[in-house]
Each structure stands twice: as C-alpha cells, then as structure tokens.
Amino acid sequence: MSFHTIDRRRVRALRCGLWSVFVLASLLVILVLLDRGADGGWVALALTGALVGLAIGHRWMKDEGGVPVLTYHSISDDGGWLPWRSNVVTPETFDRHMRMLRERGLGVIRTRDLIEARQNGKTLPPRPVVVTLDDGALDNWVAALPILRRWGVPATLFVSLDFIENGNAVRPSLDDVEAGTVSRDALNWRGYLNWAEIEMIRREGLVDIQPHGIDHGRVDIGPREVGELTPANWRKLAWVQWRAIKGPKADWHLWEAPPVAPIGTKLRENAPALAAPAWRDEGGLETTEAFEARLREHLERPARVLGQSDVFCWPENATCDTARRIACEVGYRATTAGDGANRPGEDPRVISRVGVGDRIIGFRWPAIEALALWAAIRVFQGNLYWYFPLLALGLLRKAMRFTPRRLVRR
Ligand SMILES: [Zn+2]
Structure with missing residues (x-):
C-alpha cells in the first residue's frame, strides 16, 4: 500500500x-x-x-504545468492497528494540509475534473490539485470527511470490496465530538468503512467513492522462495492470509494469530496481483486467458458493485500494460500508477500521484510537514528548486536516525 x-x-x-x-x-x-x-x-x-x-x-x-494528485491513506489519532506506519497521518496534520491548500489559493478539483480537463479540454482553476485517500479506513469517515468539509475540499476515496465492513450503523466522528455528544477518546479509529458510511459519504457528494479492486492482494510470480512468515512479520504480510480467505476480510486487524497460513509458511517471489501473471501451485504461470479473466473480474466487479468507473486505483500503485488495456475495455476513463505529472502530452488515461505522509524527518512536526507538502506540490507542478528543501529534509531524517531515541518523540 x-x-x-x-x-x-x-x-x-x-x-x-x-x-x-x-x-x-x-x-x-x-x-x-x-x-x-x-x-x-x-x-x-x-x-x-x-x-x-x-x-x-x-x-x-522551472517547467510548470503538472497537476499534483495527493495520496493519503489513514487519517488517525490511533493508527497502531495498521502495520504500515508510513500510511498514517494525524488529523491535525491533515487539517493543516487542507487549510494550506485553501490559504495558498490552490484550485482543489475532483479527480473527475482532472479527467475531463485532460480528455475533453475542460478548463481548470489556476494551480489545480487533487486529493485522494486509499483503502477506505474507518478514520476516513471519523476524521477525514469532517476536515475536508471544514475546508470545502473535495476528494476521491478508493475502496477495496473485501475491506468494506458489514455494519449498517454510522459510527461517531469528529463532527459528534464537535457537537459535544461524544468524547474524542470514545471514537473508534480501527477498521474500515461500512456500507452505511459509504452511502452517507456518497449522498453528501463532497467525496467521490471509486474502486480500488477487490482484495488488495498479491500473487506468487515464480517458484523461488524469498522468506517465511514469522511472529514479527506476519501482520505486515497480511496479504498471505487475505489471499487464502475468499470474500470479506475487513476484520483481519483483529486476528491475534495468522488464521490460515501459519508461522513458518514459505513465501515465494510475489507481486501485486493486478501487475503480473500468477505462478500456479502446480507449476508454471497462469495462461494469458486466465490472467486476463482474473484482471477482468477484479476490474469489473468493483465498478458494478460501487456503480462507479471514473477511475480505478491500482493496489500498491502497480499495474501492467494488459491490466491497463482491460481497464479501458471495462470502461474506466482513467487509472492511477503513472510516473508523470498529469501534464498535457502525457497519456490522459493515466493519473500520476504523490504519496503524503507526516514523518518526513522521522517524527511528527506539523510545521515541517506543511513545508514538506508545499515543496512536494511545487516539485510536482514543475518547480524543481523545491527539490532542494525536500532533499534537505530527507537528509535530516537520515541524521535523526543517529539521534538518541529519548530526545525525539517518534
Ligand atoms: Zn491501497
């Protein structure tokens, strides 16, 4: 992710x-x-x-013209349930970022507007920028939506079908904390959006819901062994369990032990599932027909269930030519995982994004994060002078690794 x-x-x-x-x-x-x-x-x-x-x-x-598409994941006070720490940004940082977009006069547009501009010449506001959130964590409802609403920032939320929770009651959010009906400590930050929350988000209209596949899975791509599951790594490698469980698995973060593939399970070389043909247990790669059928299933079903096919977000930002072709055939207007800057002259069906975290120097410091985001936006737009502050912050992070832990709150 x-x-x-x-x-x-x-x-x-x-x-x-x-x-x-x-x-x-x-x-x-x-x-x-x-x-x-x-x-x-x-x-x-x-x-x-x-x-x-x-x-x-x-x-x-300085060659301006890029349109930054920012990628967030979890916006949380308590992201400890996710084993991928770099995917978690605090609500304070997110709030600061969204405020900065507004105060600096960036034209925050929807993904759909970007597609319309690139494919049909729609006029965009000056200095456009797009906000996206991947994976559909519950905190997108609890924290991200109230903050987006506060600053009037539209966004696109990418959800994977197997990680949508079954519940049908919306859970308390920062709105309820503000209204005084719930204390912030009582908020639930763990898990994923349920269908009721997705429906509420959709009805409000500020945030678009688009497909992020079915199971966010990986596949083996060859017979070579590359490691094994250990008590220390099995959560980070949760996809090994995910792929053995067909259907919903949004509760995986509650597992206390690996439920299907036990500790000691050997790992073969692997890749994001929609980026390469799979190695079969009986040996040999799946046929082109089987690969294409698998891609079609993982592209078609989410579009059908969510009723949306503006843009498909490739899990782990990884894809291949075959997958892009089938996405077009299925009817998606655009897909992610580009390595450009959404400029004229690039393939208008490919969206390039930039990941946003909040530990650029190794620990959280909101003012520095705001500077880092601004620098990343300027670099994406085409002003490479802003690369130097980013480089300096990266070097600072490396230096921090040698700082005694007790001096720095991580
Ligand atoms: Zn993802």
Whole structure:
C-alpha cells in the first residue's frame, strides 16, 4: 500500500544534480579567477557564461504545468492497528494540509475534473490539485470527511470490496465530538468503512467513492522462495492470509494469530496481483486467458458493485500494460500508477500521484510537514528548486536516525 515514482524521481534528481554541478563549477571558476587577480575581461566572460548557463538551466528547473494528485491513506489519532506506519497521518496534520491548500489559493478539483480537463479540454482553476485517500479506513469517515468539509475540499476515496465492513450503523466522528455528544477518546479509529458510511459519504457528494479492486492482494510470480512468515512479520504480510480467505476480510486487524497460513509458511517471489501473471501451485504461470479473466473480474466487479468507473486505483500503485488495456475495455476513463505529472502530452488515461505522509524527518512536526507538502506540490507542478528543501529534509531524517531515541518523540 505504498507509492513509488522512481522514474520521475531519477529525472528530477538528474536535472537538480546537473544544475547544482553547473552552479558550483561556475562559482569555483569565478573565485579562482578573482583569486589569481585575473584580468577583468576574463571575470566578465566567466560571469556572462554562468548567467547564460543559469538562464538555460532555469528552464529545466522551472517547467510548470503538472497537476499534483495527493495520496493519503489513514487519517488517525490511533493508527497502531495498521502495520504500515508510513500510511498514517494525524488529523491535525491533515487539517493543516487542507487549510494550506485553501490559504495558498490552490484550485482543489475532483479527480473527475482532472479527467475531463485532460480528455475533453475542460478548463481548470489556476494551480489545480487533487486529493485522494486509499483503502477506505474507518478514520476516513471519523476524521477525514469532517476536515475536508471544514475546508470545502473535495476528494476521491478508493475502496477495496473485501475491506468494506458489514455494519449498517454510522459510527461517531469528529463532527459528534464537535457537537459535544461524544468524547474524542470514545471514537473508534480501527477498521474500515461500512456500507452505511459509504452511502452517507456518497449522498453528501463532497467525496467521490471509486474502486480500488477487490482484495488488495498479491500473487506468487515464480517458484523461488524469498522468506517465511514469522511472529514479527506476519501482520505486515497480511496479504498471505487475505489471499487464502475468499470474500470479506475487513476484520483481519483483529486476528491475534495468522488464521490460515501459519508461522513458518514459505513465501515465494510475489507481486501485486493486478501487475503480473500468477505462478500456479502446480507449476508454471497462469495462461494469458486466465490472467486476463482474473484482471477482468477484479476490474469489473468493483465498478458494478460501487456503480462507479471514473477511475480505478491500482493496489500498491502497480499495474501492467494488459491490466491497463482491460481497464479501458471495462470502461474506466482513467487509472492511477503513472510516473508523470498529469501534464498535457502525457497519456490522459493515466493519473500520476504523490504519496503524503507526516514523518518526513522521522517524527511528527506539523510545521515541517506543511513545508514538506508545499515543496512536494511545487516539485510536482514543475518547480524543481523545491527539490532542494525536500532533499534537505530527507537528509535530516537520515541524521535523526543517529539521534538518541529519548530526545525525539517518534
Ligand atoms: Zn491501497
């Protein structure tokens, strides 16, 4: 359930690296010339060369036009039920982020608007940005929706069918805390949205519900063994249990021990289920027909059940050409997992996103998180100068690893 954009990162890093080398080299040349008491003409020539180079490099460093699509997961006071800590952002940070989008005058649009703009030329507000939340955690109802409503920020919520809870009563949220009918300590932060909450969200209309597949699963892709389940890793590798349980499994976080595949179960090499053909127990990869039928099932059913097929969000942000083709055939207007910036000239059926966390320096510091989000947005839009503060924050996180734990609240 994490997000990677390695290709785009490499291009950015390369541009920023070349630009930095040029700036440093120019400075060095000028300093050496001055140090040696060189003729003023040479200094002027070096300065002119540096300025021309900077002007050309500036076009590389600042090429606006990207539309950031932000990806959140859990918005929670108590994300401890999820074994993937980087997926949890506190309500305070989320609130600060949404406020920042509004106060800085970004045009927060719906995913649908972005698709309309890219496919049919719809006009967007200046500096557009899209907010999405993956996986359908209960806290999206408890905390995210009240905060989105407070700032009038529309969003898209991606849910996986097997992780929708069965209950039919809506649970208390931050709205109830504000109204004084429930204390914040009494809120339930664990688990997933139920159908009643999804219906309420849908009816309100601020947040769109779109498909994130059925079971958020992985498949083996070869016979090679790559590890085994241990008491320490089986929760993080919950997909091993998920795939053995057909149908709903939203209560998996309550399991005290692995219910199906026990500790010691060997793991084969594996990949997100919609990104590659599966290795069969009897040996050999599934046939192209079987793979396509599996993809079709995982794309079609969520669209049918949710009644939505604007955009499909690939679990783990991973897909393949076959899956993209079938998504088109099934009727999705767009799918995620791009590694671009949603610019003109890119495939308008592919949406690229950027993951948002709230521990960029290794622990939570809301002001720093707001700065990091702003920098990530500016980089996505095409201003690579903002890459340098992000780089500095990343280095700070590395330095923090060597800080004694008791000095830093993690
Ligand atoms: Zn996901």
